[in-house]
Amino acid sequence: MTRAQIDGLLKKIESTEQPNGGSERVKEIVNRIMRDLFYTIEDLDIQPDEFWQGINFLTEAGQNGEYGLIAAGVGLEHFLDLRLDEEEEKAGITGGTPRTIEGPLYVAGAPKSVGFARLDDGTEVEEGEVFFMQGKVVDDNNNPIPNAIVEVWHANLKGCYSYFDQSQSEFNLRRTIVTDENGNYQFRSILPSGYAVPPGGSTEKLLSSIGRHGNRPSHVHFFVSAPGCRKLTTQINFEGDPYLWDDFAFATREGLVPTQITITDAEKIKEKGLDRPYSSIDFDFTLHKEIEGIHDTEVERLRAEALV
Amino acid sequence: MTRAQIDGLLKKIESTEQPNGGSERVKEIVNRIMRDLFYTIEDLDIQPDEFWQGINFLTEAGQNGEYGLIAAGVGLEHFLDLRLDEEEEKAGITGGTPRTIEGPLYVAGAPKSVGFARLDDGTEVEEGEVFFMQGKVVDDNNNPIPNAIVEVWHANLKGCYSYFDQSQSEFNLRRTIVTDENGNYQFRSILPSGYAVPPGGSTEKLLSSIGRHGNRPSHVHFFVSAPGCRKLTTQINFEGDPYLWDDFAFATREGLVPTQITITDAEKIKEKGLDRPYSSIDFDFTLHKEIEGIHDTEVERLRAEALV
Numbered sequence: 018m019t020r021a022q023i024d025g026l027l028k029k030i031e032s033t034e035q036p037n038g039g040s041e042r043v044k045e046i047v048n049r050i051m052r053d054l055f056y057t058i059e060d061l062d063i064q065p066d067e068f069w070q071g072i073n074f075l076t077e078a079g080q081n082g083e084y085g086l087i088a089a090g091v092g093l094e095h096f097l098d099l100r101l102d103e104e105e106e107k108a109g110i111t112g113g114t115p116r117t118i119e120g121p122l123y124v125a126g127a128p129k130s131v132g133f134a135r136l137d138d139g140t141e142v143e144e145g146e147v148f149f150m151q152g153k154v155v156d157d158n159n160n161p162i163p164n165a166i167v168e169v170w171h172a173n174l175k176g177c178y179s180y181f182d183q184s185q186s187e188f189n190l191r192r193t194i195v196t197d198e199n200g201n202y203q204f205r206s207i208l209p210s211g212y213a214v215p216p217g218g219s220t221e222k223l224l225s226s227i228g229r230h231g232n233r234p235s236h237v238h239f240f241v242s243a244p245g246c247r248k249l250t251t252q253i254n255f256e257g258d259p260y261l262w263d264d265f266a267f268a269t270r271e272g273l274v275p276t277q278i279t280i281t282d283a284e285k286i287k288e289k290g291l292d293r294p295y296s297s298i299d300f301d302f303t304l305h306k307e308i309e310g311i312h313d314t315e316v317e318r319l320r321a322e323a324l325v
Numbered sequence: 326m327t328r329a330q331i332d333g334l335l336k337k338i339e340s341t342e343q344p345n346g347g348s349e350r351v352k353e354i355v356n357r358i359m360r361d362l363f364y365t366i367e368d369l370d371i372q373p374d375e376f377w378q379g380i381n382f383l384t385e386a387g388q389n390g391e392y393g394l395i396a397a398g399v400g401l402e403h404f405l406d407l408r409l410d411e412e413e414e415k416a417g418i419t420g421g422t423p424r425t426i427e428g429p430l431y432v433a434g435a436p437k438s439v440g441f442a443r444l445d446d447g448t449e450v451e452e453g454e455v456f457f458m459q460g461k462v463v464d465d466n467n468n469p470i471p472n473a474i475v476e477v478w479h480a481n482l483k484g485c486y487s488y489f490d491q492s493q494s495e496f497n498l499r500r501t502i503v504t505d506e507n508g509n510y511q512f513r514s515i516l517p518s519g520y521a522v523p524p525g526g527s528t529e530k531l532l533s534s535i536g537r538h539g540n541r542p543s544h545v546h547f548f549v550s551a552p553g554c555r556k557l558t559t560q561i562n563f564e565g566d567p568y569l570w571d572d573f574a575f576a577t578r579e580g581l582v583p584t585q586i587t588i589t590d591a592e593k594i595k596e597k598g599l600d601r602p603y604s605s606i607d608f609d610f611t612l613h614k615e616i617e618g619i620h621d622t623e624v625e626r627l628r629a630e631a632l633v
Contacts (some may be wrong), residue, residue, distance in 0.1 A: 018411055019403010026407065030400040030575065038536025046369055047535050048380075051399055053361035058404065061354055065405050069626030071354075072392045076627075084380045091359055092338040096366065097373050099334065103326055227355050228346025267338065318377030319384075 023055050055141060059318065078219035085121030085318075086220040089266035090231065094118040108311045110247075113157065113303040116314070117268045120238065124180045125322040127191040134192040136170075136206035138185075141174050145207035148277075148296035149289070150253075153200040154241055155303050161200025162304065165243035167202060168193050171236065176212025180321055203291075208296060211235040211260055224265065228252070229271045231265045234258035246304035248314045253300060275300045331363050333513065386527035393429030393626075394528040397574035398539065402426040409622065418555075418617045421465065421611040424622070425576045428546065429557045430487045431478060433630040435496045440505040442477075444514035446494045449482050456585075456604035457597070458561075459511035462504050462549055463611050470612065473551035476501045477512060479544065484520025488629055513597075516604060519543040519568055539573045542566035547610070554612035556622045561608060583608045592597025 018026075031048055057063065078084055088094050098116050105111070128134070137145075154165035170191040172178055179185035190209070194202045194211030214220040224231045235258050241249040254261055254274045262269055280286065281294045289295060307313070326334075339356055365371065386392055396402050406424050415418070422528060436442070445453075462473035477501040480486055487493035500519070502510045522528040522539035532539045543566050549557040562569055562582045572576055588594065589602045615621070 018408060021609055023404075026400065026404060033537050033571070033573075035536035039534045042375075042537065043534040046365070046371065046375070047399075047531070049365050049369060050362075051401075053365065054358075054401065055404055057354070057357050058401075059359065059408070061357060063354065064620055065624040066355070067350075067397075068401070068405060069624065073627050075383065076387045076390060076392045079384045082384060084384045084387075088376075088380055091355075092334065093359075093362065093366075093376070096331075096334060096363055097376060100326060100367070101373070137445070223355070226347045226351040228343035228352065229341050263341070265341075286385070312372055316373040316377065318373070319381050 018059055020056070023059060027055060027072040029053055050113060050172050074219065074222070077222075080287055081215075081219045083219040085213070085222060086214055086218075089118055089120060089268070090214065090220050090224055090229075092267050093122075095267040101312075104311055105305070108308060110305050110308065113300075113305050114251055115243075115270045115272045116250055117252050117270050117273060118266060119240075119316070119318075120266065120268075122170075122178045122181060123238065123240070123320050124178075124188070124191060125320055127168065127188045127193050129171070129193040129195060131195045131251070132197040132201060133203045134194045134205075136169065136171070136190045136204055137173075138189045140186070140189075141207045145174050146296055146300065147205065147289075147293075148208050149203065149205050150237070150300060151201070151203035152299050152301040154196050154202065155200060155245065155301055156243075156246065157303065159303075161196075162243045162246070163196055163198045163200055164243060165196040165200065165202075165246075165302075165304070166193060167196065167302070168242075169242040170230035170238045171206065172212055173208040174207065174210050176210045195202045206237075208255065209235045209237065211258055212309055214265070229265065230263075232260045233264050233266055234269065236268070241302045241304060244305055245307055247307055249302060249304055250314065250316070251302075327366055328364070329365060335360055335363060353521065382527065382530070385530075389523075389527045391523070391527040394522055394526075397426055397428060397533060397576070398522065398528050398537075400575050400628075402428075403575040409620075411417040412619055413613070416616060418616065419612050421507055421613050422549075422557055422559055422609075423580045424558055425560050425578050425581060426574060427548075427624070427626075428576075430486045430489060430573070431476075431546065431548070431628050432496070432499060433628055435476065435478070435499040435501050437501040437503060439503045440509060441511045442500040442502045442513075444477065444479070444498045444500050444512055445481075446497045448494070449515045450496075453482050453515035454604055455513065455597075455599060455601075456516050456606065457511065457513050458545070458606040458608060459509065460607050461508040462510065462551065463508060463609055464551075464554065465611065465614055467611075469504075470551045470554070471506045471508055471509065473504040473510075473549060473554075473610075473612070474501060475504065475510045475552075475610070478546045479517040480520055481610055482515065482518050484518045487596055504583040509545045514545075516563065517543045517545065521565055522573070537573065538571075540568045541572050542568035542577065544576070549610045549612060551612055554613055555615055556626060557610060558622065558624070559610075561606070 154162045163299045179189035196202050211234045221231050236254045239251050254269050275298050277296050277298050279294050280297050462470045487497035504510050517541045530541050544560045544562045547559050562577050585604050585606050585607050587602050588605050
């Protein structure tokens with residue numbers, strides 16, 4: 018069909034909308050997406066069999082609960098970050114700790130402590146490598162922020178997250194750390210493994226059908242927040258991971274791959290109550306002050322909440 | 326972000342596709358849909374909260390199993406019909422019984438009989454109005470087709486379909502009729518009611534947020550097929566229905582609203598074994614001969630299949 022014919026059809030469909038019914042914003046978005054989809058079907062001569070395959074894919078993805086993962090995998094979640102970066106830059110906000118994607122695996126309600134937390138429940142100490150991460154939360158002027166909230170979560174050695182992986186103890190590798198009076202935080206954990214999207218799932222199906230892998234390099238997630246500051250959603254990555262710059266979710270960013278050192282000094286090892294070398298990462302989080310007139314960074318999305 | 330910046334990002338994402346991995350066709354379709362979506366997010370300045378609301382909607386629609394209904398409601402299924410019409414016209418196929426949408430409520434495996442079938446199980450005879458529908462299945466040259474297959478399904482007085490509505494008997498209002506040696510079919514049933522999309526479901530949520538209703542006029546679905554002919558997917562509607570030309574699924578078409586007469590003749594009523602007047606509809610289905618070089622009309626989509 019010609020563009021004129023399709024536009025005529027779209028006009029007929031849109032004419033069934035009541036001027037005062039529903040939301041003008043949703044109409045604007047839905048009508049734009051529909052127009053694009055009608056044009057795509059025509060331009061690519063999409064056949065009914067292909068269309069219904071697509072419908073089946075959408076249904077399965079919902080049933081598998083994988084839309085969050087797909088949004089990351091097709092680069093949409095990263096794109097939202099770049100748009101926030103741009104908005105901040107236009108408002109004169111530059112520097113600070115880069116943001117990166119949240120991913121779909123945060124769980125609210127993790128245990129809270131001041132200054133320090135151990136994240137792991139000890140089950141992987143033998144197989145894994147202990148690491149400590151520490152630093153300050155500071156503002157744009159490099160002033161330490163006491164009572165800032167550092168929420169941290171990461172995968173275990175199998176690349177799985179507690180709560181979604183019910184074989185792990187509750188809130189394993191998930192904690193909320195409140196910075197001390199000097200703005201310091203520190204935690205102890207086990208270096209996480211990278212992982213791939215769930216085998217046989219919708220994300221894997223999509224990625225493999227477009228010739229892509231679904232691997233993520235190992236990483237640790239953070240929400241960092243403080244009153245009067247813009248909430249930071251970010252991750253750190255680890256040097257040397259084969260997927261460091263080939264993340265299926267496009268989340269690795271300059272400034273988020275801190276130096277990781279191995280502590281071999283016997284005194285320091287003993288001080289930590291360990292019997293082997295451990296890794297150590299120093300990393301400060303710099304938060305931007307809240308400013309008027311731009312969108313805030315407290316994003317509402319459906320998140321899991323563990324019942325404690 | 327500018328178009329150039331977005332195109333650069335899309336190029337980076339697409340560069341992760343392996344040239345010989347996956348399907349070139351799926352890449353073409355996915356990359357087109359993604360490009361449109363990135364542009365839409367930018368052009369309409371879609372905020373993260375809005376984006377994640379959309380993701381929630383897609384998830385729920387999958388969990389509710391409503392993508393088939395949504396495809397009808399936004400006019401996409403009707404659009405596929407218009408594209409098939411156009412393809413046939415270009416190939417010189419004109420006339421015949423108009424096609425219209427299948428909808429998501431067909432169930433394979435209905436009881437089969439030759440020449441005649443009663444569709445209803447008798448439970449709604451008292452409240453409802455009996456109707457008979459009859460005619461021939463003919464080819465482009467108006468020659469009757471013996472042994473053609475007429476699959477018919479419709480809703481009950483509550484607007485519900487057996488199988489999806491487990492309170493109905495198995496295959497109630499669903500039959501497969503094989504035309505007799507003269508190409509004739511006939512069935513007896515109860516005039517169906519129109520209906521609306523499921524209350525509280527994803528389709529209703531979408532339609533109400535764009536100020537649209539989700540009502541369908543009463544109708545009867547058909548698949549009509551015969552060896553050597555193009556399969557016909559169609560419906561008939563009933564005159565006088567308030568939604569006849571305001572179907573939320575855009576399925577009503579000229580040529581699919583047959584004349585419905587009320588038979589009051591005592592002799593005829595008695596002949597049918599009834600004690601009251603009944604409705605009668607004469608309708609012939611004209612099938613096109615199969616031709617080479619265009620897509621056939623046997624559409625593959627996920628359909629329910631009752632275990633008998």
